[in-house]
Amino acid sequence: MIRSARITHIKPGMLEAYRDAHDRIPQEVVDAMAACGFTEFEIFYDPKSGALFSFVEYEDEEKQKHLADYPCSHAWWKLMTQYLVCKNENDERAESAPLERIYSFRKK
Numbered sequence: 001m002i003r004s005a006r007i008t009h010i011k012p013g014m015l016e017a018y019r020d021a022h023d024r025i026p027q028e029v030v031d032a033m034a035a036c037g038f039t040e041f042e043i044f045y046d047p048k049s050g051a052l053f054s055f056v057e058y059e060d061e062e063k064q065k066h067l068a069d070y071p072c073s074h075a076w077w078k079l080m081t082q083y084l085v086c087k088n089e090n091d092e093r094a095e096s097a098p099l100e101r102i103y104s105f106r107k108k
Contacts, residue, residue, distance in 0.1 A: 002057065025050075
């Protein structure tokens with residue numbers, strides 16, 4: 001399994017709408033993630049900075065890249081730009097950056 005994390009930022013005043021959108025995530029998006037080998041995806045919020053920390057686990061680096069082949073993924077990413085900070089107003093995806101892993105513990 002491959003595990004990674006990213007950081008992005010919520011636009012001011014958009015947290016509840018962002019939460020609501022995730023409460024109603026389309027099943028086709030969930031199915032696409034599963035088909036591309038995603039086994040876990042979690043999002044954490046830091047109210048002091050407005051940062052969102054995403055943790056994801058997936059089976060295979062190449063397989064997970066195929067999520068971009070699904071039209072529902074592009075529609076979801078575009079929807080998220082309403083709530084998340086983007087580099088440019090017309091971007092298809094929110095601005096995000098990978099996080100460096102410093103430490104990891106897993107019980108074997």
